[in-house]
Amino acid sequence: MSKTVLAVGTRKGCFVLEADESRRSWSVRGPLCEGWPIYHAVFDQFDGTIYAAAASEWHGSAIWRSTDLGETWTHSSEGLAYPDGGKKLSKVSTLSVAHGRVRAGVEAPGIFESRDRGDTWSLLSNLEGQPGSELWDDPANQPPGHLGISGLTADPDDAERFWAIVQGMGMFETTDGGSSWTPRNRGLRADWPREHEEVGFCVHKVVRSRTDGNRMYQQNHVGMHRSDDAGISWTEITEGLPTEFGFAAAVHPHDRDTFFVIPLDPGHGRVMPDGKAAVWRTQDAGSSWQRSDRGLPQQDAHLGVLRQGMAADTYDVPGYYFGTSTGQIFASADDGESWAEIASYLPAISSVDVAIVD
């Protein structure tokens, strides 16, 4: 019988949750990775290996790896540094795993790659030459959340093609393994002046349909957006949502038109509006939206969810999971119709990923 396993990155270590296929009863293990702050924990969906991007204030950045669902761990940062005297690598922000390649997005902006399952790393690209990139390392040009690679999206059919999000700048696509890049921000909105036509957009999160590689959804600082051509152009689909702001998003594993998002108050709070927790779902590619809040707290629930904090499994009736910045994990085992709190007192959650393991 298959197991459903969550890898949860938190401010105080990685946690692993397990359930059977019914996804009703969950066990929790952790804190793992010696309690290091984990910014993004992901599965290699091919073999169930967990990789966790960590940055300790004392001991620096490293990628942790577990091949036994979190029971034992190793870590490495060999090669995970800019050349001496160059840019400073202050944090490993995000990971992606596909085709036997593990990629790490870091700040200052750059992408490192490992082809030996995280034992050693080398700099793949810092997107040099992209419009405005000469200012990315200027401290005076940093946004409050710092400027790094905040998301990487692999192409399951092409090892050389992937997308990278540069925080506050936009999304970029490479089709040659990071040698060259093209901005993919056409049609996006920006409520601030920009120096370059194709960059300067605040892309929070991009997810790509498993059934139609051309279909992407994007939660932006300003608005929800959809692409039907793999990011070449974007159409805004915010209308019907309570706010235009948010971070987390998940796409239905079998239906390209169904997509989930968690709108947040765009001010300082960045929590779900009115103290009422809700996920919003479209089943028609963003033409209309429905609120999904059955089982979620509807009073005094000031919950925030970060950009890597939501995941979808691949069962016939899909399950969805999100973790909050106040340490709760909520799960739906019925395609987003209802939710249950499956963990309550974890440290602040930065990421949630899910795998089905035999």
Add this chain to the structure above:
Amino acid sequence: MADLHLPMTVLPLFAGLPRRLDVEAATVVAAIDELDAQWPGLRDRLCEAGPAIRPHIHVYVDGTRAQLDTPLADRSRVDVIAAISGG
């Protein structure tokens, strides 16, 4: 032979790494290299690119704040401290 003391936070990261150990080295960086040879990756946990001692790691030689090139005497005591930080 320097008498070297490591912070608790680094011990779980490397199998068999003791809290205190004797190291034959002429400088702080040579002592750290010696440890790295026995526990690969340990240097990266104490030093950053530059190379330099990580900002939240402090090294003291015989009670005085040290840098990587600080010399060690035959019976120096070397304390590697994880700064008081976090919460």
